[in-house]
Amino acid sequence: MKKLAMIATKGTLDWAYPPYILASTAAALGYEVQIFFTFYGLQLVRKDTSCLKISPLGNPGMPMKMPFGPKWFKDINWNIPNIIQANVPGFESFATMLMKQTIANNGVATIPELRELCQEAEVKFLACQMTVELFGFEHSDFIDGLDFVGAASFFEFAGEADICMYI
Amino acid sequence: MNFDKELDASGLNCPLPILRTKKALAELAAGQVLKVVATDPGSVKDMQAFAKQTGNELLSSTQEGGKYQFFMKKK
Numbered sequence: 362m363k364k365l366a367m368i369a370t371k372g373t374l375d376w377a378y379p380p381y382i383l384a385s386t387a388a389a390l391g392y393e394v395q396i397f398f399t400f401y402g403l404q405l406v407r408k409d410t411s412c413l414k415i416s417p418l419g420n421p422g423m424p425m426k427m428p429f430g431p432k433w434f435k436d437i438n439w440n441i442p443n444i445i446q447a448n449v450p451g452f453e454s455f456a457t458m459l460m461k462q463t464i465a466n467n468g469v470a471t472i473p474e475l476r477e478l479c480q481e482a483e484v485k486f487l488a489c490q491m492t493v494e495l496f497g498f499e500h501s502d503f504i505d506g507l508d509f510v511g512a513a514s515f516f517e518f519a520g521e522a523d524i525c526m527y528i
Numbered sequence: 529m530n531f532d533k534e535l536d537a538s539g540l541n542c543p544l545p546i547l548r549t550k551k552a553l554a555e556l557a558a559g560q561v562l563k564v565v566a567t568d569p570g571s572v573k574d575m576q577a578f579a580k581q582t583g584n585e586l587l588s589s590t591q592e593g594g595k596y597q598f599f600m601k602k603k
Contacts, residue, residue, distance in 0.1 A: 386543040389550035390581045468541040468568075478547055 365394045366519035367526045372401030374413040374457060374472070375423075379528050380405065381475035388482035392523075396479075397515040398507075399489035402528075403496065406486055406503050410472050414457040418446045428462035480506060487515060529588065529599050531563040532556055538567045538595065545571045546578050549600065553584060556602045561587065564598040571596055 365387045369380040380402075384394045398406050404413060417423045425439040446452050464471065470478070480486070490509040493500070500509065508514070519525050535552045537545040545566045552562050564575070572589060575598050579586035587599040 382543050385547055389543070389547050390578065468539040468544070470541075470544050482547075482550075 363392045363524075364518065364522040365392045365524045365526070366515070366522035367394070367396045367528060368515070369396055369398050369402035369405055369528050370400050371528065372404030372413070374415040374460060376528070377405050377413050377472045378475070380526075381472065381479055383526070384484045385475055385478045385482060387524075388479065388484050394479075394482075394484040395487060395515075395518045396484060397487045397489065397519075400492050403488060403492055403498065403503075405472070405476070406488055406507055407498075408502065408504055410476075413472060414453050415460045416453050417441070417456050418452070419443055425456070426463070428459055428466050476504070485518075529563075530561065531599060532560040534563045534565070536565050537571070538565055540566070541568050542570050542574065546574055549575070549578065549598075550582075553600065553602050558602055560602050562600045562602065564600065566596045566598070567594060569596075571598075575600070 365384070367380055367384060371377075380396055384396055387394050415423075417425055425441060426437065427435055427439070429435070461471075486504075486507050487510050488503060488507045490511060493509060500507075533552055533556055535548055537548050540548070545564065545568055549562065549564055552564075556562060568574075572591075575586055575589060578584070579600065583603040585601040585603070587601050588597075590597050
């Protein structure tokens with residue numbers, strides 16, 4: 362059986378997708394998969410996923426389009442200057458709401474859905490105990506089925522893996 | 529073409545059609561055929577790749593009016 366080892370280090374809604382999409386797909390293809398969640402990546406395994414947001418601030422790669430209205434309206438790319446984004450309270454939450462609507466419109470799975478599919482497919486989740494303590498989290502903040510471990514435990518699996526990814 | 533089970537993955541985007549296909553195949557016996565309908569254009573190449581890597585046989589892959597239809601025989 363092929364093995365995929367992944368390290369998830371980012372804690373925003375957009376960066377939550379790559380590890381879960383790749384892990385669930387690899388599992389469907391017959392890979393044995395482990396994901397090591399560390400630093401901000403810990404946000405991806407919290408019970409409450411509402412902490413996952415997307416920020417267009419300082420992200421020139423992100424198209425800002427509206428998920429509703431007629432086609433000509435949806436096609437507009439709202440090029441909002443950083444200085445405005447940074448000064449409007451709730452801008453991130455607003456952008457996140459729009460992104461979640463766009464995700465639903467496109468038949469893209471939600472993060473809780475993908476995470477559940479990973480767990481069903483027996484993808485193993487490891488959480489970095491050091492960062493859990495560093496950030497002041499409790500084990501009860503996280504979903505069930507996590508192993509709280511250190512770097513050495515990750516290498517036990519990664520050392521044998523066919524593919525290793527850092528996301 | 530005859531089939532034993534049908535999966536409608538219309539409207540679903542990557543990687544859901546593949547994940548649902550995997551799940552549906554698990555409920556079939558070896559040699560049985562699964563029909564999958566999808567609207568994701570990426571699923572055409574992905575179904576081929578899935579079949580190649582899992583050993584299930586992609587019997588046919590066709591397109592009809594914006595819908596993609598696949599017949600997959602379980603290994």
